Amino acid sequence: MLEVQIAAPGRLEVAEVAEPDPGPGEVLLQLHSVGICGGDVSLFKGTNAIARYPAVPGHECVAEVLAVPEGSALRPGDHVVVYPTFSCGVCRACQAGHSNRCSQMRVFGLSAPGGCCAERFTLPEAHCLPLPSGMADFVGALVEPVAVGCHVVDRGGVVDGDTALVIGSGSIGMATAMVARARGVARVLFADVHDARQRVVEECGFSDFTTAQGEDLVSWVRELVGGVDLVYDTVTVDATAATASELLNGGGRYVAIAAAKPDHRLTLSYEHFYGKELAVVACRNYRRDDFTAAIGMIAEGSVDPRPLRTAVHALSNSSTALDELVHRARDNVKVLLTRADLLDSSPLLTGGTR
Numbered sequence: 001m002l003e004v005q006i007a008a009p010g011r012l013e014v015a016e017v018a019e020p021d022p023g024p025g026e027v028l029l030q031l032h033s034v035g036i037c038g039g040d041v042s043l044f045k046g047t048n049a050i051a052r053y054p055a056v057p058g059h060e061c062v063a064e065v066l067a068v069p070e071g072s073a074l075r076p077g078d079h080v081v082v083y084p085t086f087s088c089g090v091c092r093a094c095q096a097g098h099s100n101r102c103s104q105m106r107v108f109g110l111s112a113p114g115g116c117c118a119e120r121f122t123l124p125e126a127h128c129l130p131l132p133s134g135m136a137d138f139v140g141a142l143v144e145p146v147a148v149g150c151h152v153v154d155r156g157g158v159v160d161g162d163t164a165l166v167i168g169s170g171s172i173g174m175a176t177a178m179v180a181r182a183r184g185v186a187r188v189l190f191a192d193v194h195d196a197r198q199r200v201v202e203e204c205g206f207s208d209f210t211t212a213q214g215e216d217l218v219s220w221v222r223e224l225v226g227g228v229d230l231v232y233d234t235v236t237v238d239a240t241a242a243t244a245s246e247l248l249n250g251g252g253r254y255v256a257i258a259a260a261k262p263d264h265r266l267t268l269s270y271e272h273f274y275g276k277e278l279a280v281v282a283c284r285n286y287r288r289d290d291f292t293a294a295i296g297m298i299a300e301g302s303v304d305p306r307p308l309r310t311a312v313h314a315l316s317n318s319s320t321a322l323d324e325l326v327h328r329a330r331d332n333v334k335v336l337l338t339r340a341d342l343l344d345s346s347p348l349l350t351g352g353t354r
């Protein structure tokens with residue numbers, strides 16, 4: 001079977017390897033679809049702080065169950081979404097249900113051995129969350145960014161009628177906005193440096209988008225809504241934090257989302273944070289219940305992440321897919337990989353770039 005391997009930074013190959021053998025308590029899974037995110041790109045480039053080599057990438061994944069351990073609640077043929085984080089289970093954060101705050105947390109396909117970019121792979125049953133029938137073909141691996149969105153929106157809180165600004169309109173900004181809207185945020189505005197993002201923003205059912213930055217962005221938001229109650233900042237640098245602190249209404253929440261780099265610092269205007277009693281909330285990954293919430297929202301139709309998919313490739317074509325993301329980042333939101341035999345199996349997986 002095929003497996004994507006990154007032997008060292010910059011060295012990706014699709015190798016023919018032996019079939020995996022599930023250990024006790026493990027489920028044998030067959031890939032349905034796996035999303036490539038910034039984390040995978042940095043794993044490939046060698047700029048990911050938590051990466052270990054050699055690596056099999058892939059953590060945003062939906063797969064079909066092929067074989068289950070004894071006593072399992074899963075059945076062959078079921079589809080599951082991968083819950084990719086492993087935490088220690090015994091520290092204070094884990095005991096309190098915040099496994100995403102565990103200092104030992106590892107991510108399958110990034111910092112823990114193994115990954116989802118393979119035709120088949122194994123995972124402990126606790127990391128396989130069942131999907132309702134038909135959902136795999138409908139949204140595939142796009143469940144994962146929605147789970148991130150669920151966590152982010154929970155962290156920021158929503159008061160009915162809130163307004164929000166998303167800075168950085170990529171997959172996470174968009175998934176967050178869709179969850180926020182479903183949970184009662186009345187209006188979401190979007191900023192990005194690339195105008196190509198406007199189309200996807202509109203496909204997700206939003207209409208307010210700008211490429212303005214800094215003071216121009218402040219003026220644009222002021223004209224449209226005065227100020228906002230939430231800023232979802234997927235860029236999270238001093239400049240975007242400065243814009244946020246100007247635009248937030250009293251009692252507003254600055255929601256910091258970008259994955260922190262080692263020694264990543266952020267300067268905040270204490271004058272604004274004090275004067276308007278603003279809160280700053282950071283968001284790290286997700287918990288299992290964020291996946292359950294994401295599955296529920298997709299099932300009830302309040303969130304439809306399909307517009308995020310901008311290209312699909314067969315696993316054997318992984319290096320082209322990665323290349324596209326490295327060199328044509330602005331044209332792609334979420335690139336999915338799938339098995340060659342599934343490429344034309346559903347509208348979601350029909351290959352090619354939109």
Ligand SMILES: NC(=O)c1ccc[n+]([C@@H]2O[C@H](COP(=O)([O-])OP(=O)(O)OC[C@H]3O[C@@H](n4cnc5c(N)ncnc54)[C@H](O)[C@@H]3O)[C@@H](O)[C@H]2O)c1
Pocket residue numbers: 037038039148167168169170171172173191192193194197213234235240256257258259283284285286333
């Ligand atoms: N907190 C978490 O749990 C979590 C989970 C997943 C991803 N992330 C992080 O969230 C961030 C966004 O992820 P993504 O997958 O949406 O990435 P993405 O590349 O799809 O989107 C980022 C967008 O920000 C835009 N951008 C860059 N600089 C900008 C600026 N100064 N002003 C406005 N827009 C700007 C880019 O053009 C791009 O469209 C990344 O840092 C990622 O690591 C965090």
Ligand SMILES: [Zn+2]
Pocket residue numbers: 036037038039040059060
């Ligand atoms: Zn990811």
Ligand SMILES: [Zn+2]
Pocket residue numbers: 087088089090091092093094095099102103104
């Ligand atoms: Zn722990």
